[in-house]
Amino acid sequence: MASSFFSLLVNGQIEAGYFPSYDNLYCKFSTLNGPDWVVVSGVEEGITQQSLSSPIPSFTGQPHTLARPCVWNFPLDLAFKATNAYGWPQLILTVYGPDALGRDVVRGYGSIRLPRTPGIHTIYTPMFVPLASTYFNGFLSWIRGRLPEFRDSRFVGRSEGRDVVCVRSQGTVKVTVNIGTKDMERFGYVNRPLKAK
Amino acid sequence: MAEVHIIGTIAGASSFPQPHLSCKWKIVAGESWRLLEGDTEGMTQVDMPEDPRFSVWSHPIDLHYGTKSVTGWPKLQVQVYRRDWRGRNELYGYGFTHIPTTPGDHTLDVATWRPVLSFWDELSSYFFGTVPALKNTDMVHTPTDRFRLTTCSMGTVHVELGIVLRNFEGYGVAM
Numbered sequence: 001m002a003s004s005f006f007s008l009l010v011n012g013q014i015e016a017g018y019f020p021s022y023d024n025l026y027c028k029f030s031t032l033n034g035p036d037w038v039v040v041s042g043v044e045e046g047i048t049q050q051s052l053s054s055p056i057p058s059f060t061g062q063p064h065t066l067a068r069p070c071v072w073n074f075p076l077d078l079a080f081k082a083t084n085a086y087g088w089p090q091l092i093l094t095v096y097g098p099d100a101l102g103r104d105v106v107r108g109y110g111s112i113r114l115p116r117t118p119g120i121h122t123i124y125t126p127m128f129v130p131l132a133s134t135y136f137n138g139f140l141s142w143i144r145g146r147l148p149e150f151r152d153s154r155f156v157g158r159s160e161g162r163d164v165v166c167v168r169s170q171g172t173v174k175v176t177v178n179i180g181t182k183d184m185e186r187f188g189y190v191n192r193p194l195k196a197k
Numbered sequence: 198m199a200e201v202h203i204i205g206t207i208a209g210a211s212s213f214p215q216p217h218l219s220c221k222w223k224i225v226a227g228e229s230w231r232l233l234e235g236d237t238e239g240m241t242q243v244d245m246p247e248d249p250r251f252s253v254w255s256h257p258i259d260l261h262y263g264t265k266s267v268t269g270w271p272k273l274q275v276q277v278y279r280r281d282w283r284g285r286n287e288l289y290g291y292g293f294t295h296i297p298t299t300p301g302d303h304t305l306d307v308a309t310w311r312p313v314l315s316f317w318d319e320l321s322s323y324f325f326g327t328v329p330a331l332k333n334t335d336m337v338h339t340p341t342d343r344f345r346l347t348t349c350s351m352g353t354v355h356v357e358l359g360i361v362l363r364n365f366e367g368y369g370v371a372m
Contacts, residue, residue: 020247021247034259084234084261085202085204085261085361085363086202086204086233086234086235086259086260086261087259088202088204088259088359090257110255111206111255111257113204113205113206113257113357113359115302115359116204116301116302116359116360116361117301117302117359125255126208126209126251126253126255127253128242128244128253128255131245156255157257158257159236159239159256159257159258160236160239162239162240162241162242162256163219163221163239163240163241163242165242165243166242166243166244166245166280167242167243167244167245167253168244168245168246168247169209169244169246169247169248169251169252169253170246170247170248171247184361187363188363188364189361189362189363190300190361190362190363190365190366190372191300191301191359191360191361191362192300192301193299193300193301194300194371194372
């Protein structure tokens with residue numbers, strides 16, 4: 001029997017960020033999905049707490065020598081409904097932290113394509129920040145304490161215009177998700193290897 | 198018509214001799230394949246990584262094909278470029294991989310190579326900053342004419358792809 005839509009269940013957490021050069025970080029997330037997808041339950045955007053990798057403050061803004069992750073342990077509970085696998089949802093992550101003068105600056109952008117197969121998945125996603133287009137602009141932004149940012153963080157989940165940016169990759173975010181799908185087979189889709197009968 | 202979804206990420210590259218890499222990618226499929234949605238080609242960002250062992254591209258891929266035949270199954274072709282200190286992008290590697298036919302999530306490593314010249318031409322290319330590249334990049338994913346080339350090995354491009362098939366079973370096709 002055919003079904004008119006299929007569903008994707010996402011339960012998980014943004015577990016931690018590993019940034020060797022930065023500390024006291026928080027993370028914003030949002031979802032990015034195609035036109036045939038809707039979120040039926042859960043929050044599509046969120047912001048974690050600010051997390052120190054160690055209870056003892058580091059006054060320099062630099063992390064302690066024994067680098068530990070900034071744990072967020074931030075819950076993700078989402079359910080999607082779709083009529084087309086095109087535009088499979090992505091999580092867009094942005095990590096912020098204070099610079100030496102306490103101003104919040106961006107420390108990393110990253111995107112995660114949610115897994116297509118049911119099961120538990122542990123994802124380490126690399127993060128990156130855009131670099132200024134010229135050395136002069138880079139110097140100016142360093143003076144002003146405003147590092148280059150993307151106007152819309154969802155830019156990193158799209159293919160268009162990526163060729164004109166130059167980035168520096170730094171740090172990793174760990175996300176664990178449990179994926180469940182409903183009615184994909186009834187919709188005619190096969191999203192995992194068929195078992196030998 | 199059977200449908201194929203190719204959903205994933207061009208994650209990045211490792212084991213290249215130098216960092217500051219970007220990647221031009223293209224998906225090529227046979228004549229009986231029709232693109233329904235999505236981009237078949239693109240160019241990633243340039244990464245100047247903190248850790249030079251791995252370049253991050255995190256470039257999304259999302260394609261929806263309709264097909265009447267399983268022959269001409271799509272291939273991913275990559276061309277890696279390296280940005281030198283003058284800001285010029287020079288060719289740094291070619292490679293291809295077949296898109297997996299099995300549904301599910303796959304991690305693919307694409308081994309890459311680039312053409313090399315004779316010793317003297319290589320020396321002059323070092324001084325003039327010219328790098329040998331293929332005139333016709335179709336050679337990267339077709340088996341003809343490869344024997345004329347001399348190449349050297351470059352690094353690995355890492356790709357994560359999820360394959361979702363639709364209506365294949367109705368035609369008696371097992372993947």
